Each structure stands twice: as C-alpha cells, then as structure tokens.
Amino acid sequence: MARTSAEPLSGEQLAAIGGCTNCHTAKGGAYLAGGDPIVTPYGVFYAPNITPDPATGIGDWQEIDFVRAMRAGRAPDGTPYYPAFPYTSYHRMTDADLAALFTHLRSVPAVRAPRREHRLRFPYGFRFTLRLWQWLFHEPRPFEPDPTRDPLWNRGAYLVLGPGHCAECHTPRGPFGQLDWSRAFAGNPDGPEGGDVPNITGDPERGIGSWSLDQLVLYLEIGMRPDGDFAGGPMAKIIEIGTGRLPPRDRLAIATYLRSLPGH
Ligand code: HEC
Ligand code: HEC
Known part of the structure; x- marks a missing residue:
C-alpha cells in the first residue's frame, strides 16, 4: 500500500480537505445530512444524507461498502453513481485514509433526512448509461508514489489528486464530462456555480x-x-x-507538487 506521509490526517481533516461538507451539508442544515442543489450542465444534483441514520443515511453500511463507493463509484447494490460525486479523485485514497474517513462519518450525529431526487436533463436521468461511462472513463486505482520524486512531492501529488480532488474543478472536461488529463490543471471555463476556474499549471x-x-x-x-x-x-x-487547516508540511507538499506541473 502507498505510504505517503509519516503523520496521517484525521478522518475529520480528510472530510474537510475532501470538501464532503461543501456538497453534503445544506446552508444552515445538519452536518452531512444532505446538501443544497448542485447546478450542473446535466441538471441539478442533491448530495444525499451520509450521516449514520440507518433509514435515510448510510448507517447500515459496512466499511467495505464505503470503500466501494469511494473507489468504484458504486452503491452497495452495484448501482453506479454519477461523477458529480468526485469518486473520480477519491479512488486514489489509501486504505488507511478511507478507513479514517469512514470512522469519522460513523461518529457524526445521525440525522433523519430523506434524500432528494436529482432533477436531470434528458438523457442523463438514466443511470444505466453510467455503466458505459464508468467503463470508458473510470479505472479505480490507489495512488502510486513516483519513485523518482522525493516524499514531499509525492505527498503533495497524493493530496492534490486524491482527497483534495483539486482536478475536479481545475481540469477541463471532455464532451462526456470526463476529466481531460491531457490538459491537467489548465483551468475550466465551466466550473461550479458557472464560474471560471483558473489555470494552476506552471505556465507563467x-x-x-x-x-x-x-x-x-x-x-x-x-x-x-x-x-x-x-x-x-x-x-x-x-x-x-481545507488547505488552510492542514499541517504546514502538507501545504508545502501541495505547493511543491503544483509548482512542478508542466505549463499548459
Ligand atoms: C462536488 C460535490 C460532492 C462532494 C465534494 C462530495 N460528494 Fe458525496 N455525493 C455527491 C453526489 C451528487 C452524490 C449522489 C451521487 C448519485 O446519486 O449518483 C454523492 C454520493 C455520496 C455517497 C453515496 C451515498 C448513498 O447513499 O448512496 C457517499 C458515501 C458520499 N457521497 C460520500 C462523500 C464523501 C465521504 C465526501 C468527501 C470525501 C464526498 N462525498 C464529497 C456529491 C459530492
Ligand atoms: C470546488 C472547486 C474547486 C476545488 C475543489 C479547488 N479549487 Fe482552486 N480555485 C477554484 C476557483 C473558482 C478559483 C478562483 C478563485 C477566485 O476567483 O478568487 C480557484 C483558485 C485557485 C488558485 C489560485 C489561482 C489564481 O490564479 O488565482 C490556486 C493556487 C488553487 N485554486 C489551488 C487549488 C488546490 C491546490 C486545490 C485542491 C486542494 C483546489 N484549488 C481545489 C475552484 C476550486
């Protein structure tokens, strides 16, 4: 398994850098009990309740169900998730970090809050099309450190590409909403909330x-x-x-990795 740092982040810190609360907590709502509408070109998504309530949250999940959701993007019954849930980054997280994050999710107050149906444009409402999408664009693979780089760089790469999910906003997307890794971190004119997300590559x-x-x-x-x-x-x-509350060494790691990105 990938070793990236001597001091692992807590589950709470991983949830913060992972931005779980940004999507899964509504304004003024209970922590992780379901989020505000996420408006995308495909329609409106609602991030569900992920508190330990067994009926409306994920209280009856085992750790293996959680790991599968975060890596394969699949529900316990095998149903594929929309990549509006950034498992397309989280799949790189280590076993140890996923376990710590799951322990944190188990520890938050259980809230009864039924999920809201997404309101998606035709034909995106058909979940079965996601099987094809995942087959084409999603290959779960835990982060592999680059042996030619030092541990600080590798730590930064892990945080940026995995839990920090920075590419989800900063990398442009192809016609099927897939991340276009050939232009990694070159910015995205159609970012969240319709905003323009800047280029964070090394191009001066x-x-x-x-x-x-x-x-x-x-x-x-x-x-x-x-x-x-x-x-x-x-x-x-x-x-x-997220980044403001990381240990200073992790901020330095992220900056070190970003500064090594080739300009686009
Ligand atoms: C950009 C928004 C966004 C972020 C950030 C996000 N999620 Fe989600 N999440 C979603 C959406 C939307 C869904 C529903 C996907 C679907 O219905 O296919 C979802 C679904 C899930 C599910 C499946 C729940 C179920 O009942 O099937 C889990 C578990 C989950 N997210 C955990 C997390 C964790 C843990 C984090 C932080 C590391 C996180 N999410 C960050 C948007 C997000
Ligand atoms: C939810 C979307 C989103 C995520 C996730 C995200 N960013 Fe950003 N980022 C933005 C937006 C939008 C801006 C522009 C902010 C502004 O307008 O001031 C930005 C700005 C930046 C800038 C400044 C660039 C400039 O020219 O001003 C840096 C550096 C940066 N982000 C790094 C990161 C890193 C590192 C991560 C992962 C830990 C990350 N971002 C995750 C949306 C995001």
Missing part, C-alpha cells in the same frame, strides 16, 4: 508559474494572492476549511 502567463513557492503556500493558508487580492468563490471555502 496562463497559470501560476510566476508565483513563488512561498506565495503559493501563503495562498493555500490564508487565500491571499501575490497581487494582494483574496480568493473568492468556491476556492475561499476550500482554503478556509
């Missing part, structure tokens, strides 16, 4: 190649850009509850 003009390592670390901690502006939109929340 289009990306963040002109930022120093320290400037990038500071941005991940408090959201201040080198020009003195502060992060807005969904990134503000990612920093506030």
